[in-house]
Amino acid sequence: MVDGRRIRQSAAVLSTGLALLFSTLAFAQTGSETIPDRGYRWFEVEVLVFRYTEPEATDPEQFSLSVNPIPVEGSRDLYTPRLTPDISPLYYALPQCEDTRALIRPIRQKFLTADVLRAEIQLPPEELLGCRRLPDLPIVSEFYDDINETIAVAPSRLPVVISGDKRGTREEMLAAEAPFLVPEDHFALSPLRQQLQRRRDAEPILHTAWRQPVFARTSGRKHRLIGGRNFTDEFDYFGFPKPSNKADVIAQLESGFQHHAQGGFSNDEQVGPVANVKKLLAAIERNQFNFAADSTLEAQVPRRPERMPRGLPEHVWEFDGLLHIYLVGNFLHIDTDFNLRDIIQLDPAALSVSEQVSDFLEPNAHNLEFLRAYPFKQVRRVISHETHYFDHPNYGVVVQIRRTDLSNRR
Template sequence: MMEFYMRFSGTAVSFLARTFSGIMLFTTVFLLGTVSAGESVEDRGYRWFEVEVLVFRYTDVEIEDPEQFPLAVRPISIHNSRDLYTERLTPPIESLYYALPVCEGKRRWVAPLRSVFLSGALFAEENQLPSAQRIGCRRLHDDALVRSFYAKQTELKTVAPAHLPLVMSGTKQGTREEMLRAETPFLVPREQFALTPLRQQLERRRDASPILHTAWRQPVFTRTVGRRHRLVGGKNYTDQFDYFGFPVSPANQQVQERLQHYLNYHLNGVSMDDEGPFAGLLTVLDAADRGEFRLSRPNSDDLRFPERPGQNPRGIPEQVWEFDGLMHIYLVGNYLHIDTDFNLREPITVSAAARDVREQVRDFLEPDAHELEFLRAYPFQQLRRVISHQTHYFDHPNYGVVVQIRRTDLSNRR
């Protein structure tokens, strides 16, 4: 009996020991698995690289073949691209705007209503108000009855600088911890730039002028997974030209012209359009009788001036920059590739050929009518396989792009 008890007790102790060991092993594996899972979430396996770009334009370009770059602007859609600069240059002002009190009376009407129902006298009265009173309230309000209408209107205009800084840099050093925590690419400090001596040499030259110098860190994926990065630089032509290069009137000039129109019509009973479509007709007829003017059939070969598109394609930028475009960096196997798609803009004076009778008459009455400014674009597309830590130069007759891609602590295959 005692022997049975001892054997049973030993078996029980052995069973309990094995069970306890199993529980401890399971707990250890579970905890280790939990830690590993936490590490895998933190280290997502992204391959981070540092990209530095220097863009400059040639200042003494002479294009021998004008047909090499047609006047028609080839649009570059920025849809689904990544922009590292706009938020830094145009901070949000919604909080400041909605802190203003709501305008009272007719001043609370939004622009479409005001342009239809307000008289020129009221426009003149408001225009004479001090600036603080004119901009000291907001017209959009939270009215449930007209919320659907007001939701389509906006008084918040994004104001971008007239000229972008030459050097676009950030504050993150790009350490391993920062890259592991980062959700999006980020700009790095200018102290980490490697192309600064080259930029300084270009600044001292007379035949070249730098436009943009920037560097950022980004994870690099395959061609179909990664996103294109938008690069912008130089002057802001938004107030002078639309995206397709046609001149536009500044917003304040349009307001002044409309105000003057209302004043002439409502106060004096005279419209700016009272001369009508027959203005100058007698002058043209007299010139035709004297043989000084004769209509001609437009030559289709001379119609090289681009037509204004009926509607803008999807993804057209709101701001018109001197340099604008996309750079796509991706991996094919273990090889880096750079795909560029840029436009460099330059204002020129063009003389459009007469296309119809009205334009021929206008040319006669106003000899400089067709001598107009146009913002042309010099496109550049190139795909190249590159090697990290080497300096790569993309050449164009009008500008150049220097790119250097450097490895980081997380550049190895993950």
């Protein structure tokens, strides 16, 4: 006969074990839901930008030479921190330089001899690997204003494909504090990019994809897109050559003017002022050259803005601009504001008689390089999972917005 007390004890132990088991399962189940659901509607956005290498001829007055500035202050940039990371923690982890190696770059260039530099190269490997050159001396901080060895150098050209490492899972979206790039295997427009790469008349500039929550127009932040070549060392934001380039152009112009004033040389033969005058008179007789009045001449070079707008980008990229995706009710909208850059040759109109003559005798002496911008701005209501193409005579932008597990109204 079974003892009733033992049965009751066994039943109590079994019920306690089951209670612990179910509580553990319940904790494990709620543990995955500990991330608060803030109700954001997440979408995956893919963008492919390409330029036409042989654009169709367009009306020259369709796009002004003056650059339309696009301030990027307050926008979200997913690329610059990834391509030019902050290296200051690594830099300040290095030991401080000693002896002549502690001197900053301007002083080293002016005062260090070849023997001193040769001696530094012969240092032991552990001392030659690297050290921190800038001491932390606030008392002379003004001396280092233009010298910062902790700034990462931006690449001369960005890679076409820019991707991330997050898979875009539900947990990642719930925990994310900001939009994030997704891996390349998420890309749906890769076949189109490969097709463009095989063509002769088109060249991909940027192919990227990310996940972001989408809000109303006034609540969400715009995304900055960049791609292609970095023109920062050659041109300023408004397309004018940097000072070093300007100096070269001015020197070429001065030498050209001196060339004509002094007779100059052409095809290894001396051509005197008399020959130039004869050439000019012959051209006037054949109606190939006419002097223009000053009032009819307008320089092609655009004017610099009197005041620099706030929030301009630090670097001048071949493709740069803002993409804003927002919701109006339950409808997705895309707002684009882009600039594509291209180097052109300007021929400023000559305002004086001597300049007109000089330009006729040597047509290319007066040409200037200018980095013009082709703007594109458009707002369009779109449908998710459809491919949307934004066309421009010089470039194209393909956008696809895809739903995720967290895209529905919440």
